[in-house]
Amino acid sequence: MAPEVSIIGAGIAGLTLALSLHTQGIPCAVYESRPEPQNIGGAVMLSPNSLRLFDNIGIYDGLKRHGYNFDTLYFRDLAGSLKETYPFGSVEKYGYSGLRVYRYQLIDLLLEKLKANGTSMHFNHKFSHVISESEDTVTWQLINGTTKTSSLLIGADGIHSRVRQYMYPDLSPKFTGMAGITAAVPTANIKLPSPDYKMPVTIMSPTHGAFVIAPQTPDASEVFIGKQKRMAEHSREGWEQVFADKEASIAFLREGAEVFGDIAVTATSDIPLEHVNVWPFYVIPKLDSWSSSNRRVLLVGDSAHCIPPSAGQGISQAVEDVVMLAILLGKGRSDKKDLGWWQQFRQARLQQILLLNARIDRRRLPKLLGSEEKDDDEQGFDLDWLYGINVVAEVERYVGGL
Ligand SMILES: Cc1cc2nc3c(=O)[nH]c(=O)nc-3n(C[C@H](O)[C@H](O)[C@H](O)COP(=O)(O)OP(=O)(O)OC[C@H]3O[C@@H](n4cnc5c(N)ncnc54)[C@H](O)[C@@H]3O)c2cc1C
Numbered sequence: 001m002a003p004e005v006s007i008i009g010a011g012i013a014g015l016t017l018a019l020s021l022h023t024q025g026i027p028c029a030v031y032e033s034r035p036e037p038q039n040i041g042g043a044v045m046l047s048p049n050s051l052r053l054f055d056n057i058g059i060y061d062g063l064k065r066h067g068y069n070f071d072t073l074y075f076r077d078l079a080g081s082l083k084e085t086y087p088f089g090s091v092e093k094y095g096y097s098g099l100r101v102y103r104y105q106l107i108d109l110l111l112e113k114l115k116a117n118g119t120s121m122h123f124n125h126k127f128s129h130v131i132s133e134s135e136d137t138v139t140w141q142l143i144n145g146t147t148k149t150s151s152l153l154i155g156a157d158g159i160h161s162r163v164r165q166y167m168y169p170d171l172s173p174k175f176t177g178m179a180g181i182t183a184a185v186p187t188a189n190i191k192l193p194s195p196d197y198k199m200p201v202t203i204m205s206p207t208h209g210a211f212v213i214a215p216q217t218p219d220a221s222e223v224f225i226g227k228q229k230r231m232a233e234h235s236r237e238g239w240e241q242v243f244a245d246k247e248a249s250i251a252f253l254r255e256g257a258e259v260f261g262d263i264a265v266t267a268t269s270d271i272p273l274e275h276v277n278v279w280p281f282y283v284i285p286k287l288d289s290w291s292s293s294n295r296r297v298l299l300v301g302d303s304a305h306c307i308p309p310s311a312g313q314g315i316s317q318a319v320e321d322v323v324m325l326a327i328l329l330g331k332g333r334s335d336k337k338d339l340g341w342w343q344q345f346r347q348a349r350l351q352q353i354l355l356l357n358a359r360i361d362r363r364r365l366p367k368l369l370g371s372e373e374k375d376d377d378e379q380g381f382d383l384d385w386l387y388g389i390n391v392v393a394e395v396e397r398y399v400g401g402l
Pocket residue numbers: 008009010011012013014031032033034038040041042043044045046125126127128156157158159160161162277278279280300301302303312313314315316318
């Protein structure tokens with residue numbers, strides 16, 4: 001029997017890949033360093049391009065029930081005037097609204113399906129390094145010393161990927177100097193300017209950055225609140241201390257709250273410690289290749305690319321990566337040309353998102369970015385290319401066309 005595909009990392013990329021491979025009839029095993037499923041960072045935003053894919057694998061209905069559905073992000077100035085809207089979904093246009101849902105709920109739904117189909121999940125199993133790679137197999141090791149041989153080793157192990165080190169030993173993720181400081185609070189705590197006040201909302205100050213409020217439960221009874229902070233880089237241990245110092249994060253969220261008005265003062269008046277998070281924004285440069293020379297080791301999700309958060313596409317892009325890859329593998333199309341096509345397709349899309357991120361940042365944070373100028377294009381955002389795509393059809397077209 002041919003050795004199975006091994007996936008390193010049980011984050012959203014790894015679990016979605018495992019499920020997508022199963023759909024293609026490809027056996028796999030998942031290895032995760034943590035002792036149990038990971039629930040980092042509270043809730044996440046998902047847009048129609050990934051929700052369509054979650055629908056294909058049968059978890060969208062469950063997800064939708066657990067999260068807050070919305071179509072538009074609202075941007076207001078300190079006086080409360082609406083300055084801009086940003087589309088995040090539309091049933092009419094794309095078949096799906098945007099969704100804000102707890103990461104653990106998405107992970108639980110994926111795990112439930114994987115359990116039902118018998119995929120082997122190995123928590124508390126940390127990948128160490130690749131030992132050797134042949135034309136057909138890759139031999140690698142866990143940090144407990146166990147050695148394994150797989151037909152493919154797929155690194156879905158996040159921004160600080162060890163699998164990537166095999167291909168790029170000298171590459172370190174670059175800290176952008178910014179972190180998101182976030183919390184979850186009951187909506188009932190907040191004094192809204194009016195009963196029909198629209199959220200998710202970002203209140204923008206020319207001097208204090210932006211204060212974000214976004215519902216994240218189906219009935220909008222709980223909201224995420226967040227601000228970005230300029231920070232120096234820390235070592236791994238240093239970040240752990242920053243993450244643990246919840247009081248400092250709460251103090252930062254409260255700092256200058258009055259600038260943003262009663263809504264922010266009340267939102268930060270009583271923040272439960274257990275729902276405070278720090279998200280340091282790291283990026284990696286565009287990689288030459290997402291596969292090793294013999295194509296037995298591949299990278300997906302944040303280990304292959306890590307984009308800044310402005311367009312809310314981190315997870316959705318990781319999901320697109322793995323669904324496309326699973327179809328190619330299922331069709332037996334994983335030679336140099338096929339994987340090259342996949343990588344090029346993915347990177348072209350990521351490049352478009354980086355341009356979108358820059359445009360969003362220019363429009364929303366002109367002073368913080370050191371420029372007095374707003375983007376001179378005041379047009380709305382046309383995001384059909386982002387949300388309307390059917391990546392499954394794209395791969396099928398590629399496979400069918402050759
Ligand atoms: C606080 C926070 C909030 C975020 N909010 C959003 C959001 O709202 N919307 C959005 O789109 N994106 C968001 N992101 C970014 C998003 O989480 C990532 O883009 C996405 O999770 C990438 O998925 P991934 O599976 O590639 O990597 P990860 O989610 O990082 O998963 C990697 C997995 O690999 C495991 N692992 C690492 N090393 C090893 C090893 N050596 N051996 C075995 N396992 C290993 C890790 O424990 C982890 O479970 C947020 C990130 C953070 C930190």
